[in-house]
Amino acid sequence: MDDSLIARARRRQAYWLVLPVVVVLAAIAGWPLLRTIWFSLTNAQLSDMGNSQFVGLTNYIGEAGVLRDGEWWHSVSNTLIFAVISVILETLLGLGVALLLNTPSRIQALLRAAVLVPWAIPTVVSAKMWSWMLNDQFGVINALLQNLHIISTPLAFTADPHLSFPTIIMVDVWKTTPFMALLILAALQLVPEDCYEAAHMDGVPRWRIFRYITLPLIMPGILVAMIFRTLDALRVFDLIYVMTSNSHVTKSMSVYVREQLIDFQQVGYGSASATLLFLIIAISTLIYMAGTRSRMEAN
Amino acid sequence: MKKNIWGVIGFYAASIVVLIYALFPFYYAIISSLKNGSALFSTSLWPAHPSLANYIAIFKEQSFGANLTNSIFVAGGVVAFSLGLSMLAAYALGRVSFRGRGTLMLCILAVSMFPQVALLSGLFELIRTLGLYDSLWALMLADLIFTLPFTVWVLVTFMRDLPKEIEEAAVMDGVGIFTLIFRIFLPLLWPALVATGLLAFIAAWNEFLFALTFTLSNDERTVPVAIALISGGSSFELPWGLLMAASVIVTVPLIALVLIFQRHIVSGLTAGAVKG
Numbered sequence: 001m002d003d004s005l006i007a008r009a010r011r012r013q014a015y016w017l018v019l020p021v022v023v024v025l026a027a028i029a030g031w032p033l034l035r036t037i038w039f040s041l042t043n044a045q046l047s048d049m050g051n052s053q054f055v056g057l058t059n060y061i062g063e064a065g066v067l068r069d070g071e072w073w074h075s076v077s078n079t080l081i082f083a084v085i086s087v088i089l090e091t092l093l094g095l096g097v098a099l100l101l102n103t104p105s106r107i108q109a110l111l112r113a114a115v116l117v118p119w120a121i122p123t124v125v126s127a128k129m130w131s132w133m134l135n136d137q138f139g140v141i142n143a144l145l146q147n148l149h150i151i152s153t154p155l156a157f158t159a160d161p162h163l164s165f166p167t168i169i170m171v172d173v174w175k176t177t178p179f180m181a182l183l184i185l186a187a188l189q190l191v192p193e194d195c196y197e198a199a200h201m202d203g204v205p206r207w208r209i210f211r212y213i214t215l216p217l218i219m220p221g222i223l224v225a226m227i228f229r230t231l232d233a234l235r236v237f238d239l240i241y242v243m244t245s246n247s248h249v250t251k252s253m254s255v256y257v258r259e260q261l262i263d264f265q266q267v268g269y270g271s272a273s274a275t276l277l278f279l280i281i282a283i284s285t286l287i288y289m290a291g292t293r294s295r296m297e298a299n
Numbered sequence: 300m301k302k303n304i305w306g307v308i309g310f311y312a313a314s315i316v317v318l319i320y321a322l323f324p325f326y327y328a329i330i331s332s333l334k335n336g337s338a339l340f341s342t343s344l345w346p347a348h349p350s351l352a353n354y355i356a357i358f359k360e361q362s363f364g365a366n367l368t369n370s371i372f373v374a375g376g377v378v379a380f381s382l383g384l385s386m387l388a389a390y391a392l393g394r395v396s397f398r399g400r401g402t403l404m405l406c407i408l409a410v411s412m413f414p415q416v417a418l419l420s421g422l423f424e425l426i427r428t429l430g431l432y433d434s435l436w437a438l439m440l441a442d443l444i445f446t447l448p449f450t451v452w453v454l455v456t457f458m459r460d461l462p463k464e465i466e467e468a469a470v471m472d473g474v475g476i477f478t479l480i481f482r483i484f485l486p487l488l489w490p491a492l493v494a495t496g497l498l499a500f501i502a503a504w505n506e507f508l509f510a511l512t513f514t515l516s517n518d519e520r521t522v523p524v525a526i527a528l529i530s531g532g533s534s535f536e537l538p539w540g541l542l543m544a545a546s547v548i549v550t551v552p553l554i555a556l557v558l559i560f561q562r563h564i565v566s567g568l569t570a571g572a573v574k575g
Contacts, residue, residue: 004545006470010395011395011396011397011398012396013391013395013476014392014395014397015389015391015397017387017388017390017391017476018387018388018391018392018403020384020387021384021385021387021388021407021447021451022386022403024384024443024447025406025407025410025443025444027425027442028409028422028425028443028444029410029413029418029444030438031421032418032420032421032422032424032425033413033417033418033421033426034421035420035424035425036417036418036419036420036421039420039421044420046423049420049423049424049427058440096313096319099313100310100313100317100414103310105310105314107311107314107503108448110318111314111317111318112561113558114317114318114322115317115321116322116554116557116561116564117321117322117554117557118321118324118325120326120501120550120553120554120556120557121325121550121553121554122504122505122522122550122553123505123507123523123547124505124507124522124523124524124526125328125546125549125550126324127527128526128527128542128546129324129325129328129543130324131329132327132328132331132539132542132543133324133327136342138339138340138342138539139342140327140342140344143342144342174320174324178321179568182565182568182569183569185565186565186568186569189393231412233303234414235414235416236416237415237416237507237508238507238508238523241511241527242507242527248381253416254407254414254415254416254473254508257416257417257419258416258419258508258512261419261420261423262419262512267420270419270420271420274414274416274417274419274420275417277414277416277417278413278414278417281412281413281414281417285409285412288402289405293424294324
């Protein structure tokens with residue numbers, strides 16, 4: 001573009017048009033984030049946030065600091081395990097569902113509509129729905145498993161410490177697989193038809209076509225979807241809070257932070273754990289951005 | 300493509316499994332919401348005496364009507380505000396090349412990845428200072444944190460794909476910038492606006508953490524919080540019938556909207572995720 005008067009005027013205009021969004025985001029995201037980091041260096045209490053003293057890194061590495069709290073590390077490992085297992089399951093199932101959705105058939109439209117249903121259901125609602133279905137006394141799942149003679153006594157899915165974590169993962173997989181399936185389906189539909197035709201002419205078996213043609217072509221799409229889901233899973237709150245609110249066993253980082261901040265009113269300490277959570281996700285995001293950039297340059 | 304019989308059987312078997320897996324929980328929620336009294340505790344898949352008593356009860360015994368109005372107000376307001384602001388920004392970011400554009404886009408994307416919990420104490424202070432604690436305005440403000448980056452990002456993607464000629468012709472005619480954005484581009488972008496608006500609406504409708512933290516009284520709650528906190532006559536007996544009725548009411552409009560706008564939603568999701 002030439003640097004004419006019009007072009008310069010247009011650029012000036014552009015700054016003014018972007019300004020409202022920048023101001024709003026700075027006010028409601030940038031400023032609160034800085035305040036959270038600041039609070040993490042003080043001994044602020046929720047009831048009296050203005051009246052607090054600077055305590056340096058005490059909330060982090062002090063005698064009772066976050067980094068010395070076993071409960072915190074337990075929630076960190078919970079969150080990481082949750083993120084890794086649920087994202088892997090969602091990707092595999094999502095890939096399977098995407099392949100089904102991509103197959104032309106009479107029920108294609110029905111399938112596609114049905115798959116959207118779990119995704120459209122609010123997390124809180126799906127947590128309650130599954131809690132009811134998994135209820136140890138009156139739940140339909142226990143009744144079904146007993147009728148099939150798979151179990152002899154009802155299981156307390158959300159209360160039993162061995163079962164509550166897998167149960168949470170299972171419900172998350174149910175809710176989020178459609179999102180994965182849709183993103184992978186979008187990638188599948190971009191694979192050019194003639195790739196398949198050439199392979200068919202040569203009589204290549206179907207699974208080999210999938211393994212050596214389809215999969216490499218949709219891999220970038222799958223990776224992006226996985227990264228988005230991972231960043232989401234690291235923030236998990238609703239599902240765990242609603243299904244197993246007070247359980248130590250399933251506590252995630254977000255649940256831990258909110259408990260410290262609101263229930264225990266420890267704004268300083270809670271902000272320190274919030275800052276650590278922010279750092280963990282920021283580092284993951286940076287790794288992801290570096291990864292996509294190097295991949296873009298490689299192409 | 301040549302198909303063998305086993306392939307076809309396998310396909311339909313897998314499809315039926317997926318259909319049941321995807322639909323059964325919601326079906327069972329509807330069935331449960333129509334059951335009453337002791338029937339609720341039988342696991343039959345069909346209500347023997349279906350009744351709407353649970354639906355009537357949540358409006359009479361709980362403040363569910365107010366909760367629904369709150370959710371509509373908050374989610375609607377958030378969508379209107381997000382779309383309005385991001386139309387302006389998306390024009391500038393998508394069609395004008397200026398210094399710092401790339402960095403700005405990255406910053407906006409980064410905000411959408413903020414963990415909400417990390418903003419909680421700072422936001423809490425801000426909301427209290429503004430005197431908005433326990434008010435719906437607090438939720439509207441807070442929800443913009445995740446809707447605004449999303450709508451900007453998706454609208455930029457769509458804005459970029461509009462033909463250049465339209466803009467040039469408009470500039471020739473001496474049209475002002477707001478006319479260009481709202482009278483010329485907006486009608487061309489309506490599928491994108493529907494998709495982003497709907498996705499932002501769903502996100503705000505479902506938001507739980509902020510709504511749980513920034514509101515206190517029953518009448519200021521949005522539906523997800525109301526559902527999470529519904530209580531029964533005693534602390535031992537959860538009112539599952541009421542809960543399922545509330546769940547169905549909250550979910551049916553979303554499912555209807557999602558099914559009606561299927562195509563747009565898929566394109567909006569992929570624009571927001573894959574291209575981003």
